[in-house]
Amino acid sequence: MASSRNALLLLGWAVVLSVAAWLRLADLGGKPIHADESVHAWKVGEMLDGGAHRYDPHEYHGPTLHYLGSIAARLSGETSSGELTIATLRLVPAATGVALVAAALLLAPMLGARASLFAGAWTAVSPLQVYYSRHFIQEPLVVLTTLLSVSLGWLAIRRSSWRFALAAGCAFGLLVATKETWLLVAAAAAPAIALASWPHRHALWRPDVLRNRLREAAAFIASTVFVTAFFYSAFFTDWDGLVDFVKGLVIGAGRSSGGVHDKPWWYYVQFFLWNPTGGRNWTEGTILVFALASLLLSRRRPRARPSVEASGRIFWLVYAGALAAAYSIVPYKIVWLALGFWHAAAVAAGAGTALAFRRTTRAVPRWALAGIVVAMLIHLGRNAHHAAVRAPAHPRNPYAYVTTSSDALRLAPRLDAIAAVSPRGRELRIHVALEEYWPLPWLLRGFPNVGYWLGVPETWSSADVYLVSPEVYETMPTELADSLATEFFGLRDGTIVVLAAPRDLWSASLPPPSSAP
DSSP states (O other): HHHHHHHHHHHHHHHHHHHHHHHOOOOOOOOSOOHHHHHHHHHHHHHTTTOOOOOOOTTOOHHHHHHHHHHHHHOOOOOSSTTTOHHHHHHHHHHHHHHHGGGGGGHHHHHHHHHHHHHHHHHHOOOHHHHHHHOSSSSSHHHHHHHHHHHHHHHHHHHHHHHHHHHHHHHHHHTTTOOOTHHHHHHHHHHHHHHGGGHHHHHTHHHHHHHHHHHHHHHHHHHHHHHHHHHHTTTOOOOHHHHHHHHHHHHHHTOOOOOOGOOTTTTTHHHHHHEETEEEEOHHHHHHHHHHHHTTTTOTTTTOOOOOOHHHHHHHHHHHHHHHHHHHSSSBBGGGGGGGHHHHHOOOOOOOOHHHOOOOOOOOHHHHHHHHHHHHHHHHHHHHHIIIIIIIIOTTOTOHHHHHHHGGGGHHHHHHHHHSSSGGGOOOEEEEEEESSSHHHHHHTOOEEEEESSSSSSSSSTOOOOEOOHHHHHHSEEEEEEEHHEEEEEEEEEEEEEEEEEEHHHHHHHHOOOOOO
16 A cells, blocks of 8 residues: 555645646746846856956845846856847746646655645646746746755754754745845744744753754754855955845845836735636735635644644645735735745645545545646646746736847847948848837847947937937927838737837848739
8 A cells, every 4th residue: 555655645746747747848038038038148248258247235136046047047058148049048947847846845754745635736837837837037046945944954953953954044045145135034934933833842942952953043043144154255355245244134124116017906916815816817816725724624633732733724825925025014024025925825734635635535526636736737828828838928927027028029130230231231220219228228138239228318419220209209300300210019918119220220120022923
């Protein structure tokens, strides 16, 4: 019986990991590069071109993403910014996403073998997790390092192992070196740890094991500090980076309000529970239902101490709720910021699913439950594939937050055509005047003479080609405007770019009309 259960678990993991890899690795270059992705890609390009990485407390977040991006580029044979592709960079979050699913195996000592499998399954097909595992941003790394910190820390305490504590500290150090939101993670984990460990407090802090606890804490803190300093000091070569690290925490704490990104507290609730956009039911409410089941189906004898698995369920439920509350209270809300608490909800859902099967002892209800779980997993997987692979930039895709329009991909080839007929070639002088111009620096990185303005350019007559907003175009001198031909491109929803080029170059760069059959 035990061997057959183990075989089923192995088969389940093979299916889960295969689905996770397929959803995350398929057609990584098919989605237009997002503005946030382009900023990080630009940073990696600078590193490939010989520039040293220096942490900027005002922008870019922690350095781990950029280092991993440069490693992925070099392994792919892309050794300069001109050769760098977004598909290569997206291998980093995609591999991180697959690793996140696989890392659910580490939850078996905390929640049980079946619960860890179901946690991996819900994570594998969650549309949010899939979509942003294909996005070159820090959040997938934040979620993975959080899971590693928790699971390894749990093992350190259960086995009184300073080695596991050391590994947990390294994982937490990577989290700190990834993004300033580690503070929210730590703040949400504190009450979760307290509530999960409170029933076991006498066993955990007995005088005979106190020395072990102190040794584990010392190992955790030492490795956290070492890894954090290692990355923020650029491998111990720039100690000012540690000063900037502290500045970054202060600056990041002040970014709780983001103007156009401010949303009501219930934004994430509505997003996950009921989001009927584009004729599809995008709800991920099933994950929440099974997460709550891990609480509702838990029962124990009065005055009995919770089991290890029950304490694990308490941790993930409290952590998910606390982190979700923190992000809901803060006015600044972006879809991918939900990755952390929604992954915790998926872990709790895994525990709830396993508990539901344990409480269902009769054959018919058990098969019915299995059918429901499989149907919901397929539903989420289909939505994940549609959102992330089939229509990643569609305006009705709720996961495509402020995404770059597919129309923007026409812009660089159009400029290539103009450069091909211009005496200056790729030395064209291009003036860009847009309030939010990213990802244009990435799309135009093949043109060396590009200047950027947030408003009206200082001088109109010194450029060969203009990329401006309609509002800026209206301020263009009449004589200059009359000499230029214009085309319009959608950069993102609500953002139009006017391409204005000399009429002779514009006409010569057009493809010849197709002859009638």
